[in-house]
Amino acid sequence: MEKKIALKDVARHVGVSAALVSYVLNGKEKEARVSPEMSSKIRKAAAELNYQPNVIAKSLKIGKTNTIGLIVADISNPFFSSIARIIEDEAKKHGYIVIFGSSDESADKQQDLIDVMLNRLVDAFIIAPSAGTEKQIKELKKRNVPVILIDRYFPGMEADCVHINNFQAANKAVQHLIKNKRSKIAMLAYDSQLPHMQERKEGYKAALKENALRFKNSWLLEASYQNIEQDVAKKMSALLQPLQVDAFFFATNSLAVAGLKKINECGIKVPEELAIISFDESDAFDFFYSPVTYVSQSVADIGKEAVKLVVSRLHNKTAKAANVIVEAKLIVRESCGSKTKKKK
Amino acid sequence: MEKKIALKDVARHVGVSAALVSYVLNGKEKEARVSPEMSSKIRKAAAELNYQPNVIAKSLKIGKTNTIGLIVADISNPFFSSIARIIEDEAKKHGYIVIFGSSDESADKQQDLIDVMLNRLVDAFIIAPSAGTEKQIKELKKRNVPVILIDRYFPGMEADCVHINNFQAANKAVQHLIKNKRSKIAMLAYDSQLPHMQERKEGYKAALKENALRFKNSWLLEASYQNIEQDVAKKMSALLQPLQVDAFFFATNSLAVAGLKKINECGIKVPEELAIISFDESDAFDFFYSPVTYVSQSVADIGKEAVKLVVSRLHNKTAKAANVIVEAKLIVRESCGSKTKKKK
Numbered sequence: 001m002e003k004k005i006a007l008k009d010v011a012r013h014v015g016v017s018a019a020l021v022s023y024v025l026n027g028k029e030k031e032a033r034v035s036p037e038m039s040s041k042i043r044k045a046a047a048e049l050n051y052q053p054n055v056i057a058k059s060l061k062i063g064k065t066n067t068i069g070l071i072v073a074d075i076s077n078p079f080f081s082s083i084a085r086i087i088e089d090e091a092k093k094h095g096y097i098v099i100f101g102s103s104d105e106s107a108d109k110q111q112d113l114i115d116v117m118l119n120r121l122v123d124a125f126i127i128a129p130s131a132g133t134e135k136q137i138k139e140l141k142k143r144n145v146p147v148i149l150i151d152r153y154f155p156g157m158e159a160d161c162v163h164i165n166n167f168q169a170a171n172k173a174v175q176h177l178i179k180n181k182r183s184k185i186a187m188l189a190y191d192s193q194l195p196h197m198q199e200r201k202e203g204y205k206a207a208l209k210e211n212a213l214r215f216k217n218s219w220l221l222e223a224s225y226q227n228i229e230q231d232v233a234k235k236m237s238a239l240l241q242p243l244q245v246d247a248f249f250f251a252t253n254s255l256a257v258a259g260l261k262k263i264n265e266c267g268i269k270v271p272e273e274l275a276i277i278s279f280d281e282s283d284a285f286d287f288f289y290s291p292v293t294y295v296s297q298s299v300a301d302i303g304k305e306a307v308k309l310v311v312s313r314l315h316n317k318t319a320k321a322a323n324v325i326v327e328a329k330l331i332v333r334e335s336c337g338s339k340t341k342k343k344k
Numbered sequence: 345m346e347k348k349i350a351l352k353d354v355a356r357h358v359g360v361s362a363a364l365v366s367y368v369l370n371g372k373e374k375e376a377r378v379s380p381e382m383s384s385k386i387r388k389a390a391a392e393l394n395y396q397p398n399v400i401a402k403s404l405k406i407g408k409t410n411t412i413g414l415i416v417a418d419i420s421n422p423f424f425s426s427i428a429r430i431i432e433d434e435a436k437k438h439g440y441i442v443i444f445g446s447s448d449e450s451a452d453k454q455q456d457l458i459d460v461m462l463n464r465l466v467d468a469f470i471i472a473p474s475a476g477t478e479k480q481i482k483e484l485k486k487r488n489v490p491v492i493l494i495d496r497y498f499p500g501m502e503a504d505c506v507h508i509n510n511f512q513a514a515n516k517a518v519q520h521l522i523k524n525k526r527s528k529i530a531m532l533a534y535d536s537q538l539p540h541m542q543e544r545k546e547g548y549k550a551a552l553k554e555n556a557l558r559f560k561n562s563w564l565l566e567a568s569y570q571n572i573e574q575d576v577a578k579k580m581s582a583l584l585q586p587l588q589v590d591a592f593f594f595a596t597n598s599l600a601v602a603g604l605k606k607i608n609e610c611g612i613k614v615p616e617e618l619a620i621i622s623f624d625e626s627d628a629f630d631f632f633y634s635p636v637t638y639v640s641q642s643v644a645d646i647g648k649e650a651v652k653l654v655v656s657r658l659h660n661k662t663a664k665a666a667n668v669i670v671e672a673k674l675i676v677r678e679s680c681g682s683k684t685k686k687k688k
Binding site: 067078081098282283284285286288 | 411419421422425429432441444446460461487601605626627628631632633
């Protein structure tokens with residue numbers, strides 16, 4: 001049994017008023033014209049008595065820290081750092097701060113992050129879940145910790161999530177290539193069982209089928225998340241040297257950036273020899289000599305909707321899970337060629 | 345005076361062993377074959393009694409949360425999100441997690457972030473300080489909270505900091521333009537009093553002077569941090585339409601990306617009509633038709649050194665301030681032309 005030290009205990013110890021102690025410990029000694037000697041005496045006493053400021057003590061009492069744990073694949077990926085920025089701004093509006101962590105698409109790392117954040121009593125989580133982490137999410141829900149999934153989700157699991165319709169967006173992207181007279185369309189995706197990645201692949205296959213185009217297993221490349229650049233270069237070589245396809249659909253911006261480097265290296269001309277379309281945005285897409293057509297997911301909408309959901313869950317934990325679909329837009333530029341271009 | 349609820353209090357309340365309670369509250373009920381009814385009973389009791397897990401209670405006792413507050417200008421800027429990623433990884437090795445915040449180069453926002461983070465008892469700060477925030481840093485030091493400055497610093501202030509030699513790096517960049525026969529060299533910087541920005545400007549001026557080249561006030565453009573793209577376009581117009589200079593030195597990657605867009609828009613050819621050199625990296629630099637020569641600051645080194653310093657300060661708060669200079673490298677590519685190119 002430990003006595004909790006209050007502001008007034010510090011005041012009594014020094015022999016001053018509680019208000020004076022409050023001024024000093026809140027850094028307002030100047031406004032209150034407290035002498036440096038007195039400030040230092042009060043700070044020293046507070047430290048000796050192990051006085052703890054209000055917020056965290058109050059957190060312990062009410063079981064809230066006003067902190068949201070954010071877990072993404074990699075905070076240095078512009079897609080996730082942009083979402084993080086939006087989440088930070090939106091969370092702040094509601095009085096929350098954000099702790100972040102990168103899972104590197106590893107289920108183990110994600111579990112570590114969840115454990116560490118739970119130990120710090122985060123009030124809720126926003127997670128872009130790694131593959132094979134359904135159980136982790138279910139466990140959080142069992143513990144009654146609000147969790148919002150972003151970018152990815154698990155079909156059949158009743159969980160709050162914010163994402164685009166990946167099948168539809170991928171389908172639309174490949175349809176755009178076909179409208180531009182491309183028929184030998186390859187796709188570069190991640191070697192991942194994550195549903196959003198699977199659905200992008202399915203959307204690609206469906207678009208081919210709907211147009212009576214052949215799907216070849218060897219044209220669906222799957223790169224590993226580790227050593228992206230090397231793995232992409234290795235896998236694309238098979239289709240680029242010599243060139244066996246007339247279009248490439250990239251499932252993410254990181255894959256596209258690595259892919260475009262390889263395409264440049266092989267001296268292949270876009271869109272004349274090869275049409276290009278990608279998911280997500282990148283500064284590289286703007287500056288590629290043939291500005292890249294892409295599927296734009298609104299990171300602002302994803303971030304805003306996630307915070308909106310998390311805040312509403314913190315007030316009503318028992319509400320039915322929401323499945324928020326954010327619109328994806330096809331931003332057409334030059335990398336798919338014009339509609340009148342002859343097919344190779 | 346409040347009694348702290350222990351695991352054994354929860355156990356006594358439910359009438360089970362403390363070990364059983366521990367299993368359930370640590371999510372190990374399955375391994376321990378606890379029935380769902382018993383799990384739920386224990387969780388409910390823990391909640392009713394307001395039982396708090398160990399870590400944060402221990403934090404309150406020892407005054408440590410193993411949390412580092414990271415404040416950068418904008419987490420969505422790749423320069424800062426890359427540093428954040430390194431800091432996250434390095435901090436984790438030492439058992440620390442990271443709370444982040446973006447100051448938007450505003451002193452007020454930075455103070456808000458410091459207050460919020462201090463209230464959550466972060467053990468230490470890593471800050472890329474906004475202009476006019478010397479007092480905030482001094483106040484933290486007065487409170488004996490370890491703080492490491494990254495990217496920027498305040499001359500004359502005794503504080504731990506990790507940064508490059510900005511004067512030297514800028515000087516070297518402009519010397520490189522001059523070696524490539526450029527003589528009408530403009531610079532685009534931020535309209536900021538931050539020392540690192542000032543030193544980049546001084547490095548530019550010094551390089552001109554050392555080569556007996558003329559410095560014109562109207563060639564040193566200063567953009568506002570707000571609405572970068574618009575402001576850069578407006579300010580660069582004066583020098584690009586018609587073209588009055590033969591080289592542009594950009595003080596950051598964001599400025600360069602905005603600048604390159606304007607240069608493309610004006611149909612100016614790099615490096616034939618205009619040589620380009622920038623600070624920092626960007627995917628855009630790789631994909632610009634004339635790959636951009638740049639000053640590379642090692643974000644890995646900055647992040648690693650910052651965490652090394654912060655950890656050492658947490659163990660020895662009274663040590664003398666360290667000023668860690670990280671090496672900057674000039675990465676020469678095509679945007680400055682060859683050394684034999686004739687000057688315009």
